[in-house]
Amino acid sequence: MNLAHKLRYVLLTTVVWLAYPDNVQAAVVLQYHHISASTPASTSTSPERFAMHLAYLSDHGFDVVPLETLVSRLRSGQPLPDKTVAITFDDGYRSIYDTAFPMLRERGWPFTVFVNSEPHDRKQPSFMTWEQLREMSRHGATIANHTVSHTSLIERDPGQPETAWREWIAGEINTAQQRIEQETGSTVKMLAYPYGEYNEAVLEVADQLGFTGFGQQSGPLADTSDLRVLPRFPFGGSYGDESDFATKVNSLPMPLASGAAAIRREDGAGEQLFDIVFAESGVRPVLRLSFETGFDTGRINCFVSGQGRVPVTVQGSSILVRAERGLGPGRSRYNCTAPSAQAGRYYWYSQLWIVQPSP
DSSP: OOHHHHHHHHHHHHHHHHTSOOOSOOOEEEEESEEOSSSOGGGEEOHHHHHHHHHHHHHTTOEEOOHHHHHHHHHHTOOOOSSEEEEEEESOBHHIIIIIHHHHHHHTOOEEEEEOHHHHHTTOTTBOOHHHHHHHHTTTEEEEEOOSSOOOTTOOOTTOOHHHHHHHHHHHHHHHHHHHHHHHOOOOOEEEOGGGOOOHHHHHHHHHTTOEEEOSOOOOOOTTSOTTSBOOEEOBTTBTOHHHHHHHHTOEEOOBOSSGGGEEEEOTTSOBOSOSEESSTTOOOEEEEEBOTTOOGGGOEEEETTTEEEOEEEETTEEEEEOSSOOOSEEEEEEEEEEOSSTTOEEEEEEEEEEOOOO
């Protein structure tokens, strides 16, 4: 290839790649539990690391906004401004009040705490009191729903009729909402699923009750996101060093094709799956993602929990991702990323699967 041909190739490649698009739909939601060096490592971020996260946001020009602002923009079809972040905490632990709250208050930054009402009612010492939650709400915090008992909503007693199970789910959500409204005055209808676990029935109940749902599958928000289960980037344990944080907070949503067919979950025979929960181990579900025509699917890398990088099958403007080994009990994820035209920024999509063997 001579120089002229090389230059033409580079130009065409650049034009195609830039066309897919580093658009403004790039808001990110951050999720924390404990902000402490003495609580369980897997759900804890040290005060020093949390301070580094906040400094990074400030130093790199991120706008920190209330979570409900992003929900409102998604529901109304408004664009999400680039480099926009919402900060959330799950469970209402005391370390949020003692450590995170002073840091955020000093900066004047809003944040959301998803609380499960039962430990606050019981005055468990590792959780905030209702008075502390009220104080935070007076200084920029939104208090939102994490159910009453923090029991996984997909758990269903053997032999329990589905109607009774759905009523129990609704009760967990509604009772917590009533306590939050009584104690703090917050009426916002946002729900974080305990453990980030959900199935289609849980999503249906939450949606029927008028809630916007949040999981723990990673990725930025997008105009194509399912408002019943919006993504967040969880931090804790080994996650959240400066490099990891920078990659995630600068992530961009995958430029998927428009319409419901952009994301399709299948079994090994190509039949569509309508749920993400399986009753036996060893399953190897398929994730099919379809992109705008011309997007370079060859740049996509996908990873499976506990298995590392797996091959990606390209079919026209779609890719198929499948675990190489069967999924074990519990939560697993397929995470797919691709470099964008902006240095250090990656497209990102994550799919949760849950294996829940029968007792």
